[in-house]
Amino acid sequence: MVATTTPAELKAQLDEGTDADLTVVDIRDPSSYAAGHIEGAVNVQPAQLSTATLDAEWAQAEAVVVSCYVGKSSQRVAALLDQHLEADVSSLRGGFEEWDGPVADGGSGAGDAASTSVDEGPGSSDTPF
Numbered sequence: 001m002v003a004t005t006t007p008a009e010l011k012a013q014l015d016e017g018t019d020a021d022l023t024v025v026d027i028r029d030p031s032s033y034a035a036g037h038i039e040g041a042v043n044v045q046p047a048q049l050s051t052a053t054l055d056a057e058w059a060q061a062e063a064v065v066v067s068c069y070v071g072k073s074s075q076r077v078a079a080l081l082d083q084h085l086e087a088d089v090s091s092l093r094g095g096f097e098e099w100d101g102p103v104a105d106g107g108s109g110a111g112d113a114a115s116t117s118v119d120e121g122p123g124s125s126d127t128p129f
Contacts (some may be wrong), residue, residue: 002078003090005065010092011101013063014040023061023087027068027077028096034106038067038099046077054084063088071095 005013013022024041026033033043042058053059064087068074074091082089092099 002075002082003088004071004075004093005090006093007098007100010038010065010099013065014038014101021061022063022065023058024092025058025064025066025077025081026096027066027073030106032069032096036096036103036105038096039102039104041067041104046073049077049080051084059085059087061087063090065090065092067092067099068095070097 010024014024024038026037026041026043027046028037028043029045030043033041037043044053044058058064059081064078064081064085066074066078066081066089068077071091071094074095078089078091081087
């Protein structure tokens with residue numbers, strides 16, 4: 001079973017770490033992500049995960065916390081990512097519903113890679129997990 005991170009633990013990690021140390025991966029649908037997400041999170045759809053996505057900047061972090069709506073889907077995705085990443089991977093306990101830290105909307109930081117959605121599907125050379 002994959003590790004879990006509480007919202008308080010994540011907030012503390014975000015407050016003390018640098019961007020390269022921790023990535024929050026929000027797996028909710030793009031419209032929910034655009035309506036509000038954990039500040040700095042990347043939006044990656046589970047169906048879009050492939051071996052090629054592991055080369056993305058977010059996948060190079062030392063720690064990856066996966067967030068969904070209430071924490072159930074993120075456990076499955078975190079377990080999958082844990083098999084493929086060298087990072088410490090965990091699931092956000094309670095998901096975005098329990099998050100009470102800084103929230104960004106889809107309109108902020110449009111040029112910031114950390115707040116853009118990954119919409120591309122696997123290409124012909126990409127191998128899905």
